[in-house]
Amino acid sequence: MDERALIRSLVPVLGAAATADDCATIQHGGEWLVLSTDMLHETTDFPAGMTDREIGWMAAAVTISDIAAMGARPVALLLATGLDRPERLAGITAGALECCRFYGCDLAGGDTDAHTELTIVSTGLGTAVRPVRRSGARPGDLICVTGYLGGAQAALSGYDRFWERLIAPRPRVAAGLALNEAGATAMMDISDGLALTLHDMLAVNGCGFAVETARLPLPEGVPEGEGREFALYGGGDFELLFTVPPEHFPVTGVDATAIGLVVDEQDVTADGAPLPARGYMHLWKE
Amino acid sequence: MDERALIRSLVPVLGAAATADDCATIQHGGEWLVLSTDMLHETTDFPAGMTDREIGWMAAAVTISDIAAMGARPVALLLATGLDRPERLAGITAGALECCRFYGCDLAGGDTDAHTELTIVSTGLGTAVRPVRRSGARPGDLICVTGYLGGAQAALSGYDRFWERLIAPRPRVAAGLALNEAGATAMMDISDGLALTLHDMLAVNGCGFAVETARLPLPEGVPEGEGREFALYGGGDFELLFTVPPEHFPVTGVDATAIGLVVDEQDVTADGAPLPARGYMHLWKE
Numbered sequence: 244m245d246e247r248a249l250i251r252s253l254v255p256v257l258g259a260a261a262t263a264d265d266c267a268t269i270q271h272g273g274e275w276l277v278l279s280t281d282m283l284h285e286t287t288d289f290p291a292g293m294t295d296r297e298i299g300w301m302a303a304a305v306t307i308s309d310i311a312a313m314g315a316r317p318v319a320l321l322l323a324t325g326l327d328r329p330e331r332l333a334g335i336t337a338g339a340l341e342c343c344r345f346y347g348c349d350l351a352g353g354d355t356d357a358h359t360e361l362t363i364v365s366t367g368l369g370t371a372v373r374p375v376r377r378s379g380a381r382p383g384d385l386i387c388v389t390g391y392l393g394g395a396q397a398a399l400s401g402y403d404r405f406w407e408r409l410i411a412p413r414p415r416v417a418a419g420l421a422l423n424e425a426g427a428t429a430m431m432d433i434s435d436g437l438a439l440t441l442h443d444m445l446a447v448n449g450c451g452f453a454v455e456t457a458r459l460p461l462p463e464g465v466p467e468g469e470g471r472e473f474a475l476y477g478g479g480d481f482e483l484l485f486t487v488p489p490e491h492f493p494v495t496g497v498d499a500t501a502i503g504l505v506v507d508e509q510d511v512t513a514d515g516a517p518l519p520a521r522g523y524m525h526l527w528k529e
Numbered sequence: 530m531d532e533r534a535l536i537r538s539l540v541p542v543l544g545a546a547a548t549a550d551d552c553a554t555i556q557h558g559g560e561w562l563v564l565s566t567d568m569l570h571e572t573t574d575f576p577a578g579m580t581d582r583e584i585g586w587m588a589a590a591v592t593i594s595d596i597a598a599m600g601a602r603p604v605a606l607l608l609a610t611g612l613d614r615p616e617r618l619a620g621i622t623a624g625a626l627e628c629c630r631f632y633g634c635d636l637a638g639g640d641t642d643a644h645t646e647l648t649i650v651s652t653g654l655g656t657a658v659r660p661v662r663r664s665g666a667r668p669g670d671l672i673c674v675t676g677y678l679g680g681a682q683a684a685l686s687g688y689d690r691f692w693e694r695l696i697a698p699r700p701r702v703a704a705g706l707a708l709n710e711a712g713a714t715a716m717m718d719i720s721d722g723l724a725l726t727l728h729d730m731l732a733v734n735g736c737g738f739a740v741e742t743a744r745l746p747l748p749e750g751v752p753e754g755e756g757r758e759f760a761l762y763g764g765g766d767f768e769l770l771f772t773v774p775p776e777h778f779p780v781t782g783v784d785a786t787a788i789g790l791v792v793d794e795q796d797v798t799a800d801g802a803p804l805p806a807r808g809y810m811h812l813w814k815e
Contacts (some may be wrong), residue, residue, distance in 0.1 A: 252618070252619065253619075266638070267605060267607060267635075267637030267638035268637075269604060269635070269637065269654070270556020270607050271558060271562075271604075271656070272557060272559060272560070273556065273558060274558070276654070277653060278605060278637060278638065278652075279638070280607040280608075280609045280638070280640050280650065280652050281609070281640050282609040282610070282611055282640045282641070282642040282644075282648075282789070283649065284611065284642065286643065287642075287643070318555060319553060319555050319564060320556075321553060321564055321565075321566040322566075322653060323566045323567070323568040323650045323652075324568070325570065325648060326566055332538070332539070333538065333539075338537055349553075349555070351553030351555035351564060352550075352552070352564065352566070353557065353566060354566050354567050354568045354650075355568070356569075356570065356573075357573070357685075358570065358646075358648070359645065359646060360644075360645060360647055362568075362611060362619070364566065364568065364640075364645070364650035364652075366564075366566055366608045366609075366650075366652040366768070368562070368564060368609060370619060401736070419536040424571055426781055435624070436740075495596070524564070
């Protein structure tokens with residue numbers, strides 16, 4: 244069973260709302276609070292060779308990216324750390340703090356525990372007047388992505404100059420806020436590759452997504468075919484995927500590319516052919 | 530290094546505020562948000578014989594208890610679950626949901642991951658007009674506890690009729706809210722035994738805590754000496770320890786006992802002798 248199937252199995256218990264967005268949303272004091280939690284552990288989430296400080300940055304960044312994907316402002320982060328060796332805590336905390344400060348977010352607390360394998364759960368709180376959800380895309384909207392795709396996968400595939408891209412993800416907080424302001428209709432981050440992300444969007448929208456691969460912003464210096472494969476199916480980029488009415492694009496100050504169109508037909512296609520829901524996923528042996 | 534020493538080591542990095550209370554506190558929209566995260570894992574936190582549903586309840590309860598200890602109202606909970614077997618998620622989620630519903634809290638989302646050992650991190654959000662902190666005790670205040678102490682440790686020591694007390698902790702949410710309203714000056718929950726909890730209070734207050742052991746509310750039917758040992762040093766009770774001016778005690782509707790007095794001298798004593806900071810702690814081998 245993959246992670247998405249497992250989470251879908253909770254819909255009858257929790258309701259669809261609890262599993263439909265990058266963050267849970269709660270109305271409070273005239274605006275919305277958004278909350279997200281991410282569990283990472285050493286063998287599957289942190290590429291070998293990362294320092295504790297880099298691990299701390301990444302743990303904070305993945306959660307801040309979820310907040311960014313709601314068009315929300317990160318406010319506070321908590322870090323629960325299961326430590327194989329207690330001396331790692333200082334480096335991990337320093338890295339998380341650095342990331343939090345970079346995004347104007349308070350590293351407000353946490354918990355520690357002894358663990359056989361380093362395990363970090365970061366939980367973030369953000370605020371938005373109106374969060375941008377995964378649902379909300381409308382036929383005729385442009386499909387767009389920030390930055391470029393496939394860099395993290397390029398690093399994993401041996402293109403060493405993309406190493407920083409892989410280990411030090413830069414959540415698109417400012418872009419998320421600007422896109423919210425500019426009227427983005429749906430948004431999420433692309434942590435597991437474009438194809439899976441489009442299928443996640445498909446699952447909660449009553450329309451479809453038609454992408455033109457020639458428009459994909461690819462990692463520079465990687466052969467085009469390979470770069471396209473990385474962009475579609477590679478994980479770890481943490482760019483934003485969003486839909487927006489054409490008259491509101493481009494958005495001042497946001498580095499983004501239109502890669503396709505929201506269509507009536509409920510399917511994900513690339514160059515007219517169905518795009519498989521394939522990419523980076525947590526898998527359990529069955 | 531024990532967990533408290535490890536957390537103290539973060540004070541230079543994060544500042545004392547991030548480690549001083551049961552929850553992080555954030556001002557928002559005219560009131561306070563409180564946030565707490567707790568990491569639990571199977572071998573050290575869940576007594577053998579617990580069902581997945583009970584594990585889910587407990588994971589939610591420990592975090593809701595932290596919110597109760599701030600005199601706050603629990604609003605939302607997120608559950609990050611590292612699963613050794615994916616089929617456990619349904620039971621764990623059902624138990625957490627049951628606990629959340631009991632306390633009027635929304636199980637709002639979460640994350641899942643594969644893990645060699647079952648690991649659950651629950652993160653909770655609560656609200657309070659004014660949170661009650663660990664600091665704030667004043668000489669002359671009564672030291673009080675809700676309910677009774679030592680029941681969970683009694684179960685661990687073979688008194689089977691306390692089993693429910695151990696595996697299904699009941700956070701004192703209503704009591705915490707009432708005590709906040711009534712003017713409690715300091716509060717925290719007693720997850721690791723009374724002695725350690727008093728020392729945690731000592732660390733953030735400019736005064737001391739003098740307890741009379743004859744006043745301790747003990748588990749019924751356990752020999753007195755053993756019961757007192759359980760109450761002082763046993764973990765898992767999740768009652769509230771609080772200080773309150775004598776004129777505001779007792780508080781209507783709150784089952785609580787005065788067990789001593791806040792004093793000028795900065796020390797924790799039991800019957801006039803220093804009470805050691807001993808109890809249930811996570812330990813790393815060094």
